Amino acid sequence: MSYKIQKAAVLGSGVMGSGIAAHLANIGIPTILLDIVPRELTKEEEAKGLTLEHPAIRNRFATSAIQKLLKHKPAPLTSKKNLALISAGNLEDDLDKLKDVDWIIEVVVENLDIKKNLFERIDLVRKPGTIISSNTSGISVNAMSEGLSEDFQKHFLGTHFFNPPRYLKLLEVIPTEQTLPTVVSFMKTFAEDVLGKGVVIGKDTPNFVANRIGTYGLLVTLREMLERGYSVGEVDSVTGTLIGRAKSATFRTLDVVGLDTFLHVAKTVYDQTTSEEQKVFEVPELMKKLVENGWLGAKSGQGFFLKKGKDILEIDPETLAYVPAKKLQTPSIEMAKQTKGLPNKVKTLVYAKDRTGELLWNIFAPTLLYSAEMTGVIADSIVEIDNAMKWGFGWTQGPFEMWDAIGVKQSVEKMEAEGREVPGFVKEFLSQGFESFYTELDGDLAYYNGSEYVKVPVNEKVIDLKRYKKKQGVIKSNSGASLIDLGDGVALLEFHSKSNAIGLDIIQMLNFAIDEVEANYKGLVIGNQGKNFCVGANLGMILMEAQDDNIFELDYTIRAFQKAMRRVKYSTKPVVAAPFGMTLGGGSEVCLPAAHIQASSETYMGLVEVGVGLIPGGGGNLALYEKFLKGLPNGVEIDYQAIANKVFETIAMATVSTSGEEARDNNFLSFADGISVNPDHLIYDAKQAVLALSEAGYTAPVPKKVKVVGAPGYATLLLGAQGMFQSGFISEHDLKIAKKLAYVIAGGLVPYGTSVSEEYLLNLEREAFLSLVADPKSQARMQHMLIKGKPLRN
Numbered sequence: 001m002s003y004k005i006q007k008a009a010v011l012g013s014g015v016m017g018s019g020i021a022a023h024l025a026n027i028g029i030p031t032i033l034l035d036i037v038p039r040e041l042t043k044e045e046e047a048k049g050l051t052l053e054h055p056a057i058r059n060r061f062a063t064s065a066i067q068k069l070l071k072h073k074p075a076p077l078t079s080k081k082n083l084a085l086i087s088a089g090n091l092e093d094d095l096d097k098l099k100d101v102d103w104i105i106e107v108v109v110e111n112l113d114i115k116k117n118l119f120e121r122i123d124l125v126r127k128p129g130t131i132i133s134s135n136t137s138g139i140s141v142n143a144m145s146e147g148l149s150e151d152f153q154k155h156f157l158g159t160h161f162f163n164p165p166r167y168l169k170l171l172e173v174i175p176t177e178q179t180l181p182t183v184v185s186f187m188k189t190f191a192e193d194v195l196g197k198g199v200v201i202g203k204d205t206p207n208f209v210a211n212r213i214g215t216y217g218l219l220v221t222l223r224e225m226l227e228r229g230y231s232v233g234e235v236d237s238v239t240g241t242l243i244g245r246a247k248s249a250t251f252r253t254l255d256v257v258g259l260d261t262f263l264h265v266a267k268t269v270y271d272q273t274t275s276e277e278q279k280v281f282e283v284p285e286l287m288k289k290l291v292e293n294g295w296l297g298a299k300s301g302q303g304f305f306l307k308k309g310k311d312i313l314e315i316d317p318e319t320l321a322y323v324p325a326k327k328l329q330t331p332s333i334e335m336a337k338q339t340k341g342l343p344n345k346v347k348t349l350v351y352a353k354d355r356t357g358e359l360l361w362n363i364f365a366p367t368l369l370y371s372a373e374m375t376g377v378i379a380d381s382i383v384e385i386d387n388a389m390k391w392g393f394g395w396t397q398g399p400f401e402m403w404d405a406i407g408v409k410q411s412v413e414k415m416e417a418e419g420r421e422v423p424g425f426v427k428e429f430l431s432q433g434f435e436s437f438y439t440e441l442d443g444d445l446a447y448y449n450g451s452e453y454v455k456v457p458v459n460e461k462v463i464d465l466k467r468y469k470k471k472q473g474v475i476k477s478n479s480g481a482s483l484i485d486l487g488d489g490v491a492l493l494e495f496h497s498k499s500n501a502i503g504l505d506i507i508q509m510l511n512f513a514i515d516e517v518e519a520n521y522k523g524l525v526i527g528n529q530g531k532n533f534c535v536g537a538n539l540g541m542i543l544m545e546a547q548d549d550n551i552f553e554l555d556y557t558i559r560a561f562q563k564a565m566r567r568v569k570y571s572t573k574p575v576v577a578a579p580f581g582m583t584l585g586g587g588s589e590v591c592l593p594a595a596h597i598q599a600s601s602e603t604y605m606g607l608v609e610v611g612v613g614l615i616p617g618g619g620g621n622l623a624l625y626e627k628f629l630k631g632l633p634n635g636v637e638i639d640y641q642a643i644a645n646k647v648f649e650t651i652a653m654a655t656v657s658t659s660g661e662e663a664r665d666n667n668f669l670s671f672a673d674g675i676s677v678n679p680d681h682l683i684y685d686a687k688q689a690v691l692a693l694s695e696a697g698y699t700a701p702v703p704k705k706v707k708v709v710g711a712p713g714y715a716t717l718l719l720g721a722q723g724m725f726q727s728g729f730i731s732e733h734d735l736k737i738a739k740k741l742a743y744v745i746a747g748g749l750v751p752y753g754t755s756v757s758e759e760y761l762l763n764l765e766r767e768a769f770l771s772l773v774a775d776p777k778s779q780a781r782m783q784h785m786l787i788k789g790k791p792l793r794n
Contacts, residue, residue: 038057172209613778613779638707748764
């Protein structure tokens with residue numbers, strides 16, 4: 001049977017249920033959100049004379065949850081308009097609607113009896129072949145489906161999303177003994193390709209994969225802190241980004257999750273395990289006391305930490321008083337900061353003979369041993385466990401990757417010397433003469449599967465550029481960028497300067513790439529796999545040249561950037577930009593002239609130069625203006641002033657999209673541009689876009705003149721800025737920048753509706769940019785951004 005998911009239903013409208021509904025809406029799947037019927041009226045409802053039988057009351061929980069999606073932070077929706085795809089209902093009147101959906105997701109309270117009762121009712125109305133899943137975080141999925149129809153059992157499984165569903169990559173898929181292999185296979189592919197998830201197939205064990213290892217690690221850390229006299233702040237100062245974990249480290253993470261929630265998760269394992277393992281999952285009294293006091297973390301305003309004004313206080317475990325937060329300061333921390341590469345940093349820290357080394361060793365050793373013990377129990381392979389921790393808990397390295405980093409043989413010798421019990425799985429591994437859990441086979445990543453090395457299975461849409469370059473080589477490279485052959489006649493230009501900031505090295509490589517592609521390839525992808533696509537031009541270089549009064553050098557650089565962007569636009573072969581993450585300033589200017597943009601769903605795009613006292617200088621003003629014009633239907637009378645106003649406002653306010661979808665709303669993406677929900681598929685999708693354009697017989701656009709609003713439009717653009725200045729909302733220098741920007745967008749003081757050349761507009765832009773660069777107040781803004789990382793208002 002072939003499966004399709006075109007419509008879904010989510011049962012339970014709490015934070016998790018509504019978040020899943022939002023994620024489905026983000027990818028265009030109409031979703032019904034159902035919840036229980038309220039048993040009593042609110043005072044407001046009584047005042048309106050409503051009764052419990054009124055439809056608005058009966059749907060209140062789901063309706064309210066849908067409205068709250070607009071207020072949640074971080075935003076669950078990629079665009080507010082996606083709200084229209086979610087409809088509200090209740091579990092008494094609307095169960096019949098489930099016969100029209102292809103996937104039913106249960107997200108009700110974590111109680112087996114309640115879930116079973118609901119599934120019995122669903123079984124009576126669903127159509128055969130409908131997939132049903134539970135978002136349970138720990139209840140047995142086999143137990144849930146017992147006694148239900150054969151078709152229900154064959155199509156039932158666990159789908160454990162991590163919160164918030166839009167942002168966290170992990171989806172644990174838990175088949176039951178009866179689930180059809182075709183259903184599991186379909187859900188894995190659907191989750192990766194459509195939901196944009198990283199899928200881990202887990203076994204039906206308490207807390208499944210990530211929460212089983214993560215909870216164990218957190219409890220080991222808590223116990224270590226209490227037994228050895230570390231403070232909450234000291235532990236967090238070394239268990240976060242220093243070792244490749246989330247910035248929220250240990251106790252800040254617990255505060256965010258909620259201490260009561262964590263207690264429930266830990267109890268799930270405690271109740272279903274025995275002996276030594278059970279001891280670890282017994283929550284220390286400190287945490288129980290905090291929960292009794294109602295100090296549940298972020299949701300109650302205090303937990304392990306308390307924010308007082310600008311000060312962060314930590315709890316003293318002995319007195320339960322809040323005291324100033326402390327940090328560990330040891331020689332190994334300083335040494336690690338000087339060490340290159342995360343694996344080397346971690347190794348330096350773990351074996352250090354100081355308080356940091358002791359703490360980390362005593363956290364790492366039991367967690368690594370437990371992960372080995374759980375291999376084959378909670379998931380089939382070390383890859384599933386590593387991916388679960390990376391995608392669900394934000395670890396840069398999974399447990400077995402971490403073990404490789406600190407040296408398996410060396411660490412096991414130390415563990416055994418301390419009397420720790422090493423699982424047979426690891427002893428067998430070492431006895432075979434192996435030294436690392438991961439290796440390479442024919443240039444591909446391979447892992448130890450219990451007896452030998454086998455290749456890590458990879459979705460064909462995942463292209464790892466680092467591994468790809470190692471295997472296929474590079475056409476040409478310099479300090480800022482590399483040109484790579486992606487195969488099938490497509491080349492890729494990869495930025496790899498610091499922060500992927502654009503300098504002359506990238507411009508030079510871009511020109512080479514266009515030459516090479518026009519001669520020998522079907523098209524070009526501009527993309528990379530850094531932390532962000534590109535945070536803009538090299539601000540440090542611009543400031544240094546400006547302070548040295550090298551305006552001639554800057555003029556040359558800006559001309560070169562503008563010229564390179566025109567080459568992107570007018571290339572005879574299609575150029576596809578693949579932005580993701582922060583795509584700011586020059587990063588946006590690289591994308592706007594491309595034949596097609598294939599953006600990641602999480603793309604934060606904007607022309608933000610006014611924040612550093614400048615305006616876009618690489619053709620961004622013109623490119624955004626043209627993008628607005630292109631978005632209009634043919635034959636419609638164009639209001640050029642309205643477009644100029646919108647472009648001026650977007651750039652002057654340094655508007656940055658909060659998603660790829662919002663970048664489309666802001667006109668940085670056109671209707672024809674694409675959005676990839678799975679970030680790992682972005683390069684593949686961009687490559688497919690190049691091939692599609694090429695096969696469709698791509699022809700380069702023909703240069704043509706642009707109509708501008710001129711002198712009257714310039715006056716209109718300045719009206720708002722003048723008003724804001726007179727009201728004290730913006731400074732004199734803000735007004736100066738606004739005037740320059742308005743002049744460029746208006747096309748100077750020509751008559752309204754004048755057609756001007758691109759060259760003319762680019763000259764205006766460059767002159768305005770250079771005059772602002774030379775201004776001491778703009779230079780002060782640039783310096784402040786480089787030192788403090790935030791804008792200066794002077």
